[in-house]
Amino acid sequence: MKSLQALVDNPNLSGAYTGVQISRNVIKSWRVMKTRNCSRKSLITLCALGFSAAGLAAAPALSRDRVETLLQSLADAPGPSGYEEEVRAIMVRELKPFATHISYDGLGSVIAQHGVSGPRVMLDAHMDELGGIVRRITPEGFLSMQMVGGWLDQALLGQRWVILGSKGTVHAVTGIRDIHVLPQDERNKVFPRNDIFLDVGAKNAAEVAALGIEAGDPVAPDAPFAVLNGSQRYLGKAWDDRAGCAVVIEVMRRLAAEGHPNILIVAATTQEETGVRGAHTAADVVHPDIGIAIEGGVAGDVPGARPEETQARLGAGPGVFLYDSSEQPNRRLVGLIKETGKAEKIPLQFDLVSGYGDDSSAIQASNGGVPAVNIVVPVRYTHAHNGVMDRNDFDRTVDLVVALIKRLDSATVKRVRDFAP
Numbered sequence: 001m002k003s004l005q006a007l008v009d010n011p012n013l014s015g016a017y018t019g020v021q022i023s024r025n026v027i028k029s030w031r032v033m034k035t036r037n038c039s040r041k042s043l044i045t046l047c048a049l050g051f052s053a054a055g056l057a058a059a060p061a062l063s064r065d066r067v068e069t070l071l072q073s074l075a076d077a078p079g080p081s082g083y084e085e086e087v088r089a090i091m092v093r094e095l096k097p098f099a100t101h102i103s104y105d106g107l108g109s110v111i112a113q114h115g116v117s118g119p120r121v122m123l124d125a126h127m128d129e130l131g132g133i134v135r136r137i138t139p140e141g142f143l144s145m146q147m148v149g150g151w152l153d154q155a156l157l158g159q160r161w162v163i164l165g166s167k168g169t170v171h172a173v174t175g176i177r178d179i180h181v182l183p184q185d186e187r188n189k190v191f192p193r194n195d196i197f198l199d200v201g202a203k204n205a206a207e208v209a210a211l212g213i214e215a216g217d218p219v220a221p222d223a224p225f226a227v228l229n230g231s232q233r234y235l236g237k238a239w240d241d242r243a244g245c246a247v248v249i250e251v252m253r254r255l256a257a258e259g260h261p262n263i264l265i266v267a268a269t270t271q272e273e274t275g276v277r278g279a280h281t282a283a284d285v286v287h288p289d290i291g292i293a294i295e296g297g298v299a300g301d302v303p304g305a306r307p308e309e310t311q312a313r314l315g316a317g318p319g320v321f322l323y324d325s326s327e328q329p330n331r332r333l334v335g336l337i338k339e340t341g342k343a344e345k346i347p348l349q350f351d352l353v354s355g356y357g358d359d360s361s362a363i364q365a366s367n368g369g370v371p372a373v374n375i376v377v378p379v380r381y382t383h384a385h386n387g388v389m390d391r392n393d394f395d396r397t398v399d400l401v402v403a404l405i406k407r408l409d410s411a412t413v414k415r416v417r418d419f420a421p
């Protein structure tokens with residue numbers, strides 16, 4: 001019975017746990033109890049629990065914690081740059097109960113406000129992910145694709161995708177040349193993105209059209225969320241930046257309940273991966289005094305990575321960028337983050353990543369110049385179909401940002417923004 005209860009209580013239960021699997025566990029436990037000569041009453045209790053557990057398993061969200069369910073729904077939602085509708089719907093649904101006001105910029109960024117007085121703190125995460133756009137449909141029923149965002153060509157082949165067509169989602173695979181017919185000198189070659197094609201199972205162009213697909217339709221990676229083998233690590237697509245989207249939701253939830261000395265404006269932006277466009281337009285609307293971008297960071301704790309490229313490790317706490325190619329953080333704001341981390345006993349990881357840009361670059365260049373910083377949840381394998389993040393890093397990032405925003409009162413923001421010699 002304990003093992004069954006542990007199974008039901010386990011926050012790491014993945015959505016794949018079905019009633020059948022739980023029933024199998026019940027039967028297994030039943031057999032153990034029988035051989036141990038347990039009482040008839042225990043067996044009946046076990047049965048009842050088994051049935052209720054099977055009922056719970058039909059709605060997996062009930063057997064996992066809220067944050068894990070939120071992260072899964074955000075990661076699984078398709079939202080390539082410029083086509084963020086499904087992610088936007090989740091953001092609005094989650095922010096609405098806490099926001100005093102929700103509006104949108106002209107590129108579709110969500111702007112959710114809480115608080116009516118004090119400095120204007122813009123807390124940003126981007127909704128979009130890497131993807132593609134259908135370019136051409138061949139007479140044989142294959143599709144070529146314009147890639148959107150910073151893909152590696154070697155990440156594109158042999159992957160599953162979804163096309164968001166007019167009749168709903170269409171499943172596709174990027175075909176890979178068969179090794180049995182590949183000349184020897186081509187076997188180790190990276191195939192350029194313009195040579196790849198999508199296969200939707202159609203026999204000709206008419207069958208593709210019948211699926212509701214045409215040129216211009218968005219294409220997103222298909223890589224469902226999973227908890228990695230009972231660990232605190234989550235496998236999924238688009239942690240850059242759905243991890244950030246979940247952080248800003250959780251921060252607003254906490255601050256709406258706990259209070260803060262400022263006007264908190266959460267901006268869930270569009271089109272970051274194609275040039276921080278939504279952050280630019282959102283900042284135009286927000287007029288921030290301080291900017292905090294929350295991103296998926298770049299973890300370097302994998303074979304072959306060098307510390308001069310990135311130093312972040314999964315599970316070692318939130319990351320704070322001291323430099324990237326698009327933005328330099330305000331030094332006093334970084335100092336305040338260091339103080340906050342120390343006071344709250346939150347370990348911080350500092351990083352400088354040269355091949356990286358983020359929304360804080362657009363925020364810092366808005367409203368006459370805004371002290372800004374990029375805080376990250378470290379992620380392995382960003383900009384690919386499957387990334388890995390650590391739940392502890394996520395929770396500590398929320399703690400850090402909540403504590404930081406509570407410190408951003410008028411006097412502190414004035415000090416951060418004071419450049420007089």
Ligand SMILES: [Zn+2]
Binds near residue numbers: 241272358
């Ligand atoms: Zn990002």
